[in-house]
Amino acid sequence: xxxxxxxxxxxxxxxxxxxxxxxxxxxAKELDGILHWVEQLNxxxxxxxxxxxxxxxxxxxxRKDEVTDGNCRDRxxxxxxxxxxxxxxxxxxxx
Amino acid sequence: xxxxxDLTIAGALDGLAKGRFSAKELTQAHLEAMAAQxxxxxxxxxxxxxxxxxxxxxxxxxxxxxxxxxxxIPLAIKDLFCTEGVLTTAGSHILDGFKxxxxxxxxxxxxxxxxxxxxxxxxxxxxxxxxxxTSYHGHVANPxxxxxxxxxxxxxxxxxxxxxxxxxxxxxMAATGTDTGGSIRQPAAFCGIVGIKxxxxxxxxWGIVAFASSLDQAGPMTRSVEDAAIMLGAMAGHDPKDSTSxxxxxxxxxxxxxxxxxxxxxxxxxxxxxxxxxxEIEKLWGQGAEWLKAAGATPVEISLPHxxxxxxxxxxxxxxEASSNLARYDGVRFGLRVPADSLDEMYELTRAAGxxxxxxRRILIGTYxxxxxxxxxxxLRAQRLRSLIARDFTxxxxxxxxxxTPATPTAAxxxxxxxxxxxxxxxxxxxxxxxxxAGLPGLSVPAALSGEGLPLGLQLIGKAFDEATLLKxxxxxxxxxxxxxxxxx
Numbered sequence: 001x002x003x004x005x006x007x008x009x010x011x012x013x014x015x016x017x018x019x020x021x022x023x024x025x026x027x028a029k030e031l032d033g034i035l036h037w038v039e040q041l042n043x044x045x046x047x048x049x050x051x052x053x054x055x056x057x058x059x060x061x062x063r064k065d066e067v068t069d070g071n072c073r074d075r076x077x078x079x080x081x082x083x084x085x086x087x088x089x090x091x092x093x094x095x
Numbered sequence: 096x097x098x099x100x101d102l103t104i105a106g107a108l109d110g111l112a113k114g115r116f117s118a119k120e121l122t123q124a125h126l127e128a129m130a131a132q133x134x135x136x137x138x139x140x141x142x143x144x145x146x147x148x149x150x151x152x153x154x155x156x157x158x159x160x161x162x163x164x165x166x167x168i169p170l171a172i173k174d175l176f177c178t179e180g181v182l183t184t185a186g187s188h189i190l191d192g193f194k195x196x197x198x199x200x201x202x203x204x205x206x207x208x209x210x211x212x213x214x215x216x217x218x219x220x221x222x223x224x225x226x227x228x229t230s231y232h233g234h235v236a237n238p239x240x241x242x243x244x245x246x247x248x249x250x251x252x253x254x255x256x257x258x259x260x261x262x263x264x265x266x267x268m269a270a271t272g273t274d275t276g277g278s279i280r281q282p283a284a285f286c287g288i289v290g291i292k293x294x295x296x297x298x299x300x301w302g303i304v305a306f307a308s309s310l311d312q313a314g315p316m317t318r319s320v321e322d323a324a325i326m327l328g329a330m331a332g333h334d335p336k337d338s339t340s341x342x343x344x345x346x347x348x349x350x351x352x353x354x355x356x357x358x359x360x361x362x363x364x365x366x367x368x369x370x371x372x373x374x375e376i377e378k379l380w381g382q383g384a385e386w387l388k389a390a391g392a393t394p395v396e397i398s399l400p401h402x403x404x405x406x407x408x409x410x411x412x413x414x415x416e417a418s419s420n421l422a423r424y425d426g427v428r429f430g431l432r433v434p435a436d437s438l439d440e441m442y443e444l445t446r447a448a449g450x451x452x453x454x455x456r457r458i459l460i461g462t463y464x465x466x467x468x469x470x471x472x473x474x475l476r477a478q479r480l481r482s483l484i485a486r487d488f489t490x491x492x493x494x495x496x497x498x499x500t501p502a503t504p505t506a507a508x509x510x511x512x513x514x515x516x517x518x519x520x521x522x523x524x525x526x527x528x529x530x531x532x533a534g535l536p537g538l539s540v541p542a543a544l545s546g547e548g549l550p551l552g553l554q555l556i557g558k559a560f561d562e563a564t565l566l567k568x569x570x571x572x573x574x575x576x577x578x579x580x581x582x583x584x
Contacts, residue, residue, distance in 0.1 A: 003463075011459050015459060016442040017447050017455055018440075018447040030456060031459060031463065033517070033518060034410065034518060035460075037518050038410060038477075041477065044404060046479035049483060051479050052478050054308075060338050072196075076196075078196050079192070079194065081429070088428055090427055090438050091434075091436060091437055
């Protein structure tokens with residue numbers, strides 16, 4: 001399978017990264033190389049093998065469903081690029 | 096008094112306990128080394144005032160008889176660990192100006208043990224790289240030089256390149272690192288120091304900037320195995336804030352360093368003889384087995400049949416997790432924001448400006464392998480391969496106690512070598528990445544110098560949560576190798 005500019009542009013949109021025209025060519029070539037290399041995995045018969053999403057030696061613990069912190073608005077906003085009136089601010093999304 | 100920056104953690108703790116020097120003197124000596132070696136570009140943020148204040152507090156604790164397990168020891172902290180009130184960048188432009196309002200659990204544990212922070216060290220951007228050449232804050236130099244070519248700037252390895260460089264150059268007595276595919280063990284090998292990636296779940300990941308959450312693990316980078324044992328003990332432990340941190344007792348690793356490995360079975364995996372491995376490293380590997388045998392262990396040839404698939408498996412799984420983890424960098428809540436008229440445009444422009452080329456490459460790969468139509472072919476297949484790779488180790492550990500392999504296929508390379516082809520660069524992790532996929536502990540020990548005069552490392556792989564055996568065998572290797580070389584100042 002080979003990756004073209006159009007596919008890279010689509011992935012970039014999904015990933016929310018604006019790519020320049022010349023970057024589309026560069027990434028198409030590089031990603032194609034990487035994907036070609038990983039296709040060696042097709043040589044292994046994996047039928048019946050359980051997929052492993054993590055090491056997961058132990059069951060995930062559960063905690064009580066209760067508030068353990070709070071009242072820390074200023075700490076949460078401390079690094080915001082443009083906080084406004086105690087909120088994060090973003091460009092207008094509703095006309 | 097010998098130079099304070101040459102001491103190991105064990106030696107410094109002894110000197111502090113006997114009152115030969117104060118923590119403040121020890122810290123001052125390291126701050127001077129830091130100032131004298133800025134050409135290495137090992138630090139992103141220096142915190143000398145904080146270091147001296149912490150050292151003073153340490154002296155007071157010691158005076159009051161309340162010294163902790165690492166009291167007064169000056170450390171470099173990888174810039175991936177969130178440190179309260181201190182700039183934390185993950186080596187990226189997109190975290191410009193980010194000063195966490197909280198402290199990572201691992202660093203909090205170290206401060207609780209009395210350690211002193213010298214500053215935050217450089218790293219590959221978001222820990223993605225094997226050369227420390229992807230940092231927004233510039234390349235880090237390896238303090239080692241080739242005998243025949245002192246001008247070539249060698250890479251310190253990555254991603255914990257600033258950590259390894261600062262410890263090798265005697266700026267920091269030890270450093271924290273993180274390892275997702277070899278990012279502690281490969282730079283440790285390139286810089287001639289000790290590095291251990293503990294079992295997944297041994298150290299809390301809370302407050303560490305995430306790369307690939309099912310693989311990432313923090314560990315110590317030190318100048319001796321004994322120091323690694325001391326520091327791992329201080330870093331490790333259960334943390335309710337990280338649900339993957341495991342609630343199991345942390346043994347006294349230092350007390351376990353008995354030097355007695357009689358009867359231990361050492362696995363030698365035949366699949367680790369790969370193309371492109373330097374003959375020197377192959378020879379050193381054989382030598383390592385002989386050293387362990389001479390100490391009473393038995394080398395056993397084993398098979399890990401899916402080894403060759405580990406690296407391509409990793410380069411699907413890690414980018415997939417990274418593409419998801421790095422979605423949070425969108426210019427809304429912290430770091431860089433590129434203003435735009437619409438929200439989507441702000442996200443796209445911020446991420447385009449904030450991420451470097453390697454990070455974009457991995458986000459794009461990760462997005463692709465998780466996208467509709469390709470998920471089964473790439474991601475799900477990689478997860479099944481991961482099961483087979485982990486199963487290989489389960490089988491092997493029915494026969495042996497630890498596994499011995501090389502740490503890296505070559506000694507440190509120079510800037511510009513390997514960098515035009517991403518796949519060639521990825522091959523640096525070929526011996527280390529299997530351990531992350533299986534969640535096992537791995538230890539890199541400096542064992543010899545190459546013909547060019549550069550350090551070469553051996554790796555030991557252990558059973559899950561059996562770092563004690565790993566460190567014990569590692570110390571036997573360390574003693575047999577007698578590695579005393581150091582970079583020229």
